[in-house]
Amino acid sequence: MDVASLEKISDYAWRVPRSGRMRVPGVIYADEPLLRAMDDKVLQQVRNVAALPGIVGASYAMPDAHWGYGFPIGGVAAFDPAEGGVVSAGGVGFDISCGVRTLLTGLTRAEVEPHKAALAGTLYRHLPAGVGSTGGVHLSEAAMDDMLCRGARWAVDAGFGDVADLARVEEHGAVAGADPAAVSALAKRRQRDELGTLGSGNHYAEVQEVERVFDTAAAAAFGLAAGEVVLSIHCGSRGLGHQIGTDYLTRMVAAAAQHGISLTDRELACAPIESALGREYLGAMRAGINCALANRQVLTHLARQAFAEVFPQAQLRLLYDVSHNTCKVEEHVVGGARRRLHVHRKGATRALGPGHAALPPELRATGQPVLIGGSMGTASYILVGDARSEAAAFASACHGAGRTMSRTEATRRWQGREVVRSLESQGVLVRSPSLRGVAEEAPGAYKDVSAVVEASEGAGLARRVARVRPMVCIKG
């Protein structure tokens, strides 16, 4: 990125001054090397978002930002309905409520290591992954609507997991205001066989070892200790979410002129929050969020069954479940006044600081666990929301490493078999139905996740609690 037009606020924050049609400035959180490595299109997209009606504060980009659709991946923007604010299907993306959940296994690395291959095999058998895979849960129309309204709560009632899990899911397992009637028949049809599936691409289930603890007190509050093993699941709302994105993006593009919105980029497709289409999208998008929460809850149940085959004594407790492609109604203080805003996080994680009322009581003093996925060869991180993140970016942080290389380039450079062998020599067992898929997801195709989380910490978005290293990776 050409940084000449940016104003340095600190070592980790850069202001994009207002120009052209921008209604607010932009702010990019990154250290200088990350900033310079970012695509120029990120800057353009930050500016485009800043020009949308009713945007409040600033148009933000997180340290892992890269070129997205309309919004940058790693973009955060809040809109006020009272000021003509919009909701954007592009600002949420196609994989609605894609996110990460991490479970504590109570097992140590020493206990898991001798049984790693068996565990990899049983997880691969239990978790449907990859193109064409189907889940074991097939819902009637009524059950589908119930799932879309009640998310992970529906899943727990249906026998997938424990009631105790729900306190550790954003929104206690279900976002309010979902409207199954706003979800097209096509979207529901796409979901029919996909509940409880992992998907493909960068989605995974990983057995990870806590390699390093940075913050002992927060780690203790989260139940993390060096040498212990956790399980992380990264996936989203599957076909239903993808189709909701497709349906509403098209409708919002077609209706933009009629709402008096001129789109510099069609992927910015949006509608006023206070419009029939805006309300309809919000109802559908919330159903998509609940679908993702239900999906991760079903996968959790399957993962517990898999673990029980190898470690019958293991109790997998949910640490937390975060979503990083959402639009949520939240209260934030802007310019001294408390306002209800529609906060879009596109490839960004909510990161509530200590004391926030939405946190479960046992985590309230510490802050929200912020789960950051890395690549299958390097590391992932568990962060905690920083008290300063509220003022910095409506309580948001990064979401992952972010790619640095196209899939085409990755397959040109690496062979899947080679990648699997090389990871195995580093102690990471990869199980995937697709070797080319593994090559496209090779660790070298990703940014250095450590640099991303260090910049998040430096910018006051979220602090590092622990680094985890993969032991087993199930790839779709």
Added chain:
Amino acid sequence: MESDNAALPRWEHFPHVADVGVRGVGKSREEAFIQAAVALTAVVTDPAGVAPRQAVDLVAEGADDVLLVAWLDAVIYEMTTRRMLFSRFEITFVAGGARGRAWGEPVDVARHQPVVEVKAATFAELAVCRQPDGLWLAQCVVDV
């Protein structure tokens, strides 16, 4: 990945940092749309390995400037709900959209080694045009 460079019609992929661009080139708009659909299949598997055994009807609706996205979305919908891959296509432009057909077979994980699901076609880098050399081009980025 690409088909023979000199051949016509042809398809190719163009890079996008997180996803993949699909591009079809042909002597007509029809050929360009068909090749873009073959390029879509090639995101998932080698189209040469997909037997055109079973036909599925496709319907795409939309204004001319966004019809390619609707066309590819129609293919994606059939791929995901039928769990099929397609290697041969036909298309006819009609008022308000296009009608078409795709030939393919159910996904066979061992044989097709499918790489990744395609979530959706996007408006990013969307272009449908007749180039100065007279050839038609149809392209956009697809989200995987």
